[in-house]
Amino acid sequence: MRRAGHVKPARPLDDGESGGRRWRALAADALRNLGAMRQRSLLALLGIAIGTAAVVALISIGENAREHSMRQFLAMGADILTVQKDFSLSGRPAVLTRADVDRLRALPGVEEVAPLAMLGVEIRQGRTRLPSAVAGVTPEFFALVQAKAAQGRTLTEGDRAATVVVLGAGLARRLAEDGQPPVPGSLLRMGGYNHTVVGVLAGSTPNPVLPLDVDSTAFVPLSGARRVSANSDITNLVVRKMPGATDQAVRQSLSDHFSGGPHPRPVMVQSARQLIIAMTDQARVHTLLLAAIGGVSLIVGGVGVMNVMLMGVVERRREIGLRMALGARPIDVCAMFLAEALALSLSGGVAGVLLGLAAAAVYAWNAGWAFAPSVPSLPLGLGMSSGVGLFFGLYPAVQASRLEPVAALRGE
Amino acid sequence: MTILALDGVHKSHGRAAGAVQVLRDVSLDIRQGEVCAIVGSSGSGKSTLLSLMGLLDRPDSGRLRFEGEEVGTASADRLAALRNRRIGFVFQAFHLLPRLTALENVALPFLYRGVPPRLGRDRAASMLERVGLGDRLHHRPEEMSGGQRQRVAVARAVVGDPALLLADEPTGNLDSATARQIIDLFFALNADLGVTVALVTHDPAIAARCGRRLVMRDGRLDSAAPGAVA
Secondary structure, eight states, X not given: OHHXXXXXXXXXXXXXXXXHHHHHHHHHHHHHHHHHTHHXXXXXXXXXXXXXXXXXXXXXXXXXHHHHHHHHHHHHOTTEEEEEEOTTSSSSOOOBOHHHHHHHHTSTTEEEEEEEEEEEEEEEETTEEEEEEEEEEOTHHHHHTTOOEEEEOOOOGGGTTSOEEEEOHHHHHHTOBTTBOOOTTOEEEETTEEEEEEEEEOOOOOOTTSSSOGGGEEEXXXXXXXXXXXOOOBOEEEEEEOTTSOHHHHHHHHHHHHHSSSSOOXXXXXXXXXXXXXXXXXXHHHHHHHHHHHHHHHHHHHXXXXXXXXXXXXXXXXXXXXXXXXXXXXXXXXXXXXXXHHXXXXXXXXXXXXXXXXXXXXXXXXXXXXXXXXXXXXXXXXXXXXXXXXXXXXXXXXXXXXXXXXXXXXXX | OEEEEEEEEEEEESOGGGOEEEEEEEEEEEETTOEXXXXXXXXXXXXXXXXXXXXXXXXXXXXXXXXXXXXXXXOHHHHHHHHHHHEEEEOTTOXXXXXXXXXXXXXXXXXXXXXXXXXXXXXXXXXXXXXXXXXXXXXXXXXXXXXXXXXXXXXHHHTTOOSEEEEXXXXXXXXXXXXXXXXXXXXXXXXXXXXXXXEEOSOHHHHHHSSEEEEEETTEEOTTSOOBOO
């Protein structure tokens, strides 16, 4: 009949097999199959999404935290070193003197040195009493740590004998009386003397290498520190190295200065760079640890995928048998289930990456950091989720492809 | 010309001691263009014979040749390719995929042939028209009657232009009027496309219409029955 004539001529196409097209058709088929078991797929997808989100969020948070602390250092300058008495060694602790300041200044690679006497006293303003860190410093200290006055001025050589004080921004806020923080001209009582506030510093981020937080410290002239506290020895020397000088060399020459001579004095020299390296290492360990936790949740998600796929294989035995009868090779059946597992975990991965970035952004916003999406976490998250999908999808897929067509058709 | 030749085929189910001999020394030839009924009581081995003929299973011993090719020991991939291109199946329970439309179900064999999807759908559509379901292309199996479903299954079996169409009790789930239409369809396809048909049936009326009857008894081909009538 006519119809028969219509069908026959298409015959030569039977052998028009093309790899790419075949795989695309198989992938479309896989997606359709997944859609059919929507609810269960969604649950497995959720597991993968949570695992991926955990990995992406933790890596992003770790990276943002590291960037935040790096930025903190760089704000204050990574060229700062400190010298402090080493109390850990037996014997009399070293005495740091003004003579050391002058001698250290002459060392190669050293740009500026400022002595520092750390004291702790109670500050009183009217009814407010506040125990606070007080530092005896020389005028060059402020330039050295890049602290600027927001109101009034910092200390000068002329303040050497005066009872004046410069307040860190945070401390000034805490000393507020009736909502009014002290301003230049206010009087504060420290160690039995009235000190005139001459300046309030601009807010700053703490530099971990300094023995004090500039923001929450009161600064008095070093020569007047004796008025505030009986023990006003120099506790630290703050050093800024020249931009070209290597960290290692300056640290070495500072140590040599104290360990040389007839009376070696034990001191600890710390540099910002040293701390940065230590902190970066620590952050890396944290990031790895957190990522490992995320990885565990991802594996749990993978087990969920395997579960869904295994149930799918059992439930769809007849379908597998039918497809085999229609000409699906074992590898076609295997590819179908693998594609389904991959599609499942990859969509979970995409959802997880978005979720993880959102979580990291919320965390960063909450912590007051600048949020930058971690670039390597994207391919990592997608790669891990699809890897998990393939790994956990392989077993069910191989199971499916090993079914005997006859037994599968009977649903056994 | 012989399409399919079985020569001294044995087949048992189960393993070792508990194995049940299902086929014993079965030899037969299926010739091109004939319509052949396989009859016999339950458990006589009809379905097992059909699955061997359809290359869904392998004989334990004996030779199985399809279009002259020795397939008893062929690879799984080779058997899949032959099933895909040269053999069509119709089952008692239709075995349509419920989430696919009639058109998609019929086009399914082309998925494993690498035929472009558009072309596969075109051929599926014309085959559905040929079996009288031109107005049901986009219906899902659940929206169709049993007879319509089986016609979709028949369309799927022959859409790839096979040499051999195998049917395992194709009318077992249908009422007698619908059953007759399906059997009519088989004969029409046999006449139009030249496809060889082998079907398992319980229905003596259907068997009587077939040009040749193979009677299975206890795993053996009953040689006392009239062999080739055609």
